[in-house]
Amino acid sequence: MILTAGAKLQNGKYLIQSLLHQTDASISYRAMHTSLNxxxxxxxxxxxxxxxxxxxxxRQQFLATVKQGQLKGAIVRDCFEENNFALRCPRANPNAHQxxxxxxxxxxxxxxCACDNRQFY
Numbered sequence: 272m273i274l275t276a277g278a279k280l281q282n283g284k285y286l287i288q289s290l291l292h293q294t295d296a297s298i299s300y301r302a303m304h305t306s307l308n309x310x311x312x313x314x315x316x317x318x319x320x321x322x323x324x325x326x327x328x329x330r331q332q333f334l335a336t337v338k339q340g341q342l343k344g345a346i347v348r349d350c351f352e353e354n355n356f357a358l359r360c361p362r363a364n365p366n367a368h369q370x371x372x373x374x375x376x377x378x379x380x381x382x383x384c385a386c387d388n389r390q391f392y
Contacts, residue, residue, distance in 0.1 A: 272356045273318055274300055280353055285313060285360070296320065302360075311348065315358045333357045 274280075278287040283305055291299040291312060300313045316333060320326050334357045337350045345361035352358070 272315065272354050273298075274313075280313070280358065281349075281351060285311065287313070293317065304360075311360050311362075313358055313360050315356050318356075330355075330357050333359075 274287045274290075276287060276289055279285065280287070280302070286303045286305050288301045288303060288310075291301050293299070294317065296317055298315055298317055300315075302311050302313045303309070304311050316326075316329060320329055323329070334350065334352075337347045337359055347359050347361050349360040350358070
C-alpha cells in the first residue's frame with residue numbers, strides 16, 4: 272500500500288502528510304494523529320514485497336515483533352492492519368540508547384525478520 276499525502280488510516284485517526292524514508296523492505300511516513308493533533312511516524316512493509324512468496328511471513332514477523340516487544344529502541348503507540356498491510360506507529364523509548372531510538376523511529380526495517388536480506392525477494 273503506497274500512501275500519499277492526505278490519505279487517512281484507521282477511519283481518520285491518522286492523516287498521512289508525506290513520505291519520510293523508503294527502502295526495498297519498508298516505508299516510513301510522516302503523519303498526524305488527528306484527534307491529538309500530534310505528529311507521528313507510521314511504518315509499513317514496502318508494497319513491492321507482496322510479490323515475494325514470503326510476504327505473509329514477513330507481515331506476520333512485522334506484527335510479532337510488536338507483540339513480543341522486540342522493536343529495539345521504541346515503544347509502539349499503535350499497531351494495526353489495513354488493506355492486508357501491517358502498520359505500526361512507534362515513538363522513541365526515552366530509556367533506550369540515543370542511536371537505538373533514532374533507528375527505531377526512522378530505520379523501519381529493524382523488526383527482526385532480516386527483510387533487507389535478498390533471500391526474501
